[in-house]
Amino acid sequence: MKRLLALLALLLSQQAQALCSVVDTAPASFGSVSSTLVRTTVQSASSLNAGLQCTGSLASLLASDDHFYATFTPPAGSTGLLGPSGDVITYTLYANNTSNFPIARSLPYDFARNGIIDALGLLNGTTPKAVPIYLKSLTGSNVAAGLYQETFSVYWDISYCWGLGVGNICLGRQNLTGTTNLTVSLTVTNDCQITSPNISFGSAPVVGGFSTVNSNVNVSCTKGSNYSVGLDDGQNVSAGRRRMKSAANNYLAYDIFKSAGSVRWGNVTTARRASTDADINPGAGTGTGSQVFNYNAKVYTDQSTPPAGTYLDNVILDVQF
Structure with missing residues (x-):
């Protein structure tokens, strides 16, 4: 037991x-x-x-x-x-x-x-x-x-x-x-893939000698997303104009305009570009296909020609959903 x-x-x-x-x-x-x-x-x-x-x-x-x-x-x-x-x-x-x-x-x-x-x-x-x-x-x-x-x-x-x-x-x-x-x-x-080539005006002896640059921004955003694309004023804005700056602190005014027109492309309210305003494939994002926003960039010809030099500016492109 x-x-x-x-x-x-x-x-x-x-x-x-x-x-x-x-x-x-x-x-x-x-x-x-x-x-x-x-x-x-x-x-x-x-x-x-x-x-x-x-x-x-x-x-x-x-x-x-x-x-x-x-x-x-x-x-x-x-x-x-x-x-x-x-x-x-x-x-x-x-x-x-x-x-x-x-x-x-x-x-x-x-x-x-x-x-x-x-x-x-x-x-x-x-x-x-x-x-x-x-x-x-x-x-x-x-x-x-x-x-x-x-x-x-x-x-x-x-x-x-x-x-x-x-x-x-x-x-x-x-x-x-x-x-x-x-x-x-x-x-x-939401996410976007952006391709935005640099803008180069080349060389010219006077401000009237610079040609218009026609180019585009390619954006591929999340499927079904509605968004807008903005360009800020750059590093040297003055009197509502973007400006490039030389090492000697001289300035060359220029701007970037929507599509082939004369409306300035900015980064607030209606100055932005909606996805429905894309020049190619307007509408909501597709996730895989690109939407193309054309622009033209010009050096203002109503300014005095600044001293010779290399002039630079940096413009931030942002996407808002």
């Missing part, structure tokens, strides 16, 4: 350390990412808790008949993170922090295989540990700005031997099933 009581006490003691439970997950967030990086660069995210937490056991390694199945099921018809305008960002779930163990949607994945559970030390020791999950986006998603989300139903189905006796006899087995939810999110921010 004493031996029986001792064995029973041992079993109860070991079973108390062999607890796994399905718990609330920790959300996985990719954070805020520009639309350009979403389209061109793989983004990574993770959750420290995919819904299963264990306190450890006496078993050091999982046996071939143990399993830790997790099934990540998205909403019906969902193929990725859904945004406010219906755009989708695709991504893949992984069982560890590499791309070696991808998890297929809606199909059971056994974390007991490939040594993942053992590597986590989930079943060794008494400190509660949770199963993490990792995510990587796929490139090529051309999407509008906004919050993108997807919520999985995570079904856990586990069965494992929590302790081994003499001759590797299983002292007890925990069988557990349960469902929790995992929310994944990414916030896309």
Whole structure:
């Protein structure tokens, strides 16, 4: 009788350390990412808790008949993170922090295989540990700005031997099933790629000898974005005119005008240029295609010709959404 009581006490003691439970997950967030990086660069995210937490056991390694199945099921018809305008960002779930163990949607994945559970030390020791999950986006998603989300139903189905006796006899087995939810999110921010060549008036002996420079600014902004493009007054503005400056502190007045006209291109209110005012492809941004804003730049001829020298100015181009 004493031996029986001792064995029973041992079993109860070991079973108390062999607890796994399905718990609330920790959300996985990719954070805020520009639309350009979403389209061109793989983004990574993770959750420290995919819904299963264990306190450890006496078993050091999982046996071939143990399993830790997790099934990540998205909403019906969902193929990725859904945004406010219906755009989708695709991504893949992984069982560890590499791309070696991808998890297929809606199909059971056994974390007991490939040594993942053992590597986590989930079943060794008494400190509660949770199963993490990792995510990587796929490139090529051309999407509008906004919050993108997807919520999985995570079904856990586990069965494992929590302790081994003499001759590797299983002292007890925990069988557990349960469902929790995992929310994944990414916030896309507006972004633009800008190509703006320098303006060069060349050389001339008098102010009337400088030719008009006709050029353009190419802007490619986030899909669906409405924006405006402004040019500031440069570093040496005076009396409403931009000016270039020489090393000897002499000035040569010039300006930049919208399209082929005589309306000065500035950086406040109506002096800016809206995306709908682009000379080529006017309208909202497309994410991949360029919108072209033509301009002409002229040296004012109603000024005195300054001393010979190299004249420079820097003008800041900005985009506002």
